[in-house]
Amino acid sequence: MHEFLINNRDELIERCKAKVARRPRRAATPEQLKNGVPLFLEQLTKTLQAENEGHLGDSLRISGASGGEASAVSEIGISATAHGRQLLELGYTLDQVVHDYGDLCQAITDLAVERDAPFSVDEFRTLNRCLDNAIADAVTEFSAQRDLTMARQFSAQARERLGFLVHELRNSLHTASLALTALETGQLPIAGATGAVLKRSLAALTLLVERSLEEIREPTEPPTDRQVFSLAAFVADASNAAMLQAEALGCSLTVRNVEPGIEIEGHREPLLGALVNLLQNAFKFTRPHTEVSLHAHAGEDGMVSIDVEDHCGGLPPGAVETMFRPHIQRHQDKSGLGLGLTIAQANVQADGGTLSVRDVPGRGCVFTIRLPRHGDRRTKARGPGEALR
Known part of the structure; x- marks a missing residue:
């Protein structure tokens, strides 16, 4: 299989690009492919070549063991992790991460059938092991980075809402303090204009606190x-x-x-x-x-x-x-x-x-x-x- 991959590398990459382009709102870009299909194809070829020459240790170093040992770091794992992070930055979804690797498997199978290229059972097992490990590492990193991004966004939104609340509370409290000082030093009647300012400021403070409590109990729609x-x-x-x-x-x-x-x-x-x-x-x-x-x-x-x-x-x-x-x-x-x-x-x-x-x-x-x-x-x-x- 490794000779087949070497001889048909460009054709396989073009077929993967075509499959990606047929999906809604998708297009294969140099950024997307940098740690994706071309690099994986190269690592798959090296893995098959190492196994064909009897170098099983080199094969596992490149592709990782079957089932993906968490403590072992492989070349495919490192590049797949980078690819998963990259696809998140490009705005892709989790299913599209899986499809990126599935496209290559389908392209290899289709081209092998067209050209009547026989592969052994062991070679297919190696192909599936490499795909399984690559997909697992890419999906794991994609999910971790997505969760981290969502947590940061939530934290930023929470800080923004808290900042708005504190700012409005501070303004109303400042106005109320000025009104109270004016009433005390000027001996003004509480029923006058300055007293009305004080009452409105206290009412605004009360309203802000009440709405904040309502949102804590259960998020509500904007006031009507x-x-x-x-x-x-x-x-x-x-x-x-x-x-x-x-x-x-x-x-x-x-x-x-x-x-x-x-x-x-x-x-x-x-x-x-x-x-x-x-x-x-x-x-x-x-x-x-x-x-x-x-x-x-x-x-x-x-x-x-x-x-x-x-x-x-x-x-x-x-x-x-x-x-x-x-x-x-x-x-x-x-x-x-x-x-x-x-x-x-x-x-x-x-x-x-x-x-x-x-x-x-x-x-x-x-x-x-x-x-x-x-x-x-x-x-x-x-x-x-x-x-x-």
């Missing part, structure tokens, strides 16, 4: 508590919460009047958290004793825009493209997690909106939330899934 609310009241709540931080940092917050009657439908608390995040971010970056402005208005395109503008001096090159990526921190204060803008964008997008940033060189930047206006005639006239025109 959408509501229709006034844009003017929404902006007022955000500005009241942000004003406390503005005063603490020595900045000023200018809020333009909002046209009455404009409404939004969505998850109010997450959207409010997104807007407060933008304002807090603006206060962090704006230059000392400068102004942060908040302007909300409805456009003729059926969308509501909420702009937060600061005086940070402008953005560095490339900042716009990376602004909303998680764990990106541009401020010298690294006490946060770098998740504020990422969470804000996710909250806005969850209600069909967008969050973007525009650089104003030499002056600052403008963050803009855009959300569909509730009750817009064009919104009512559109069919499901139809885009705004």
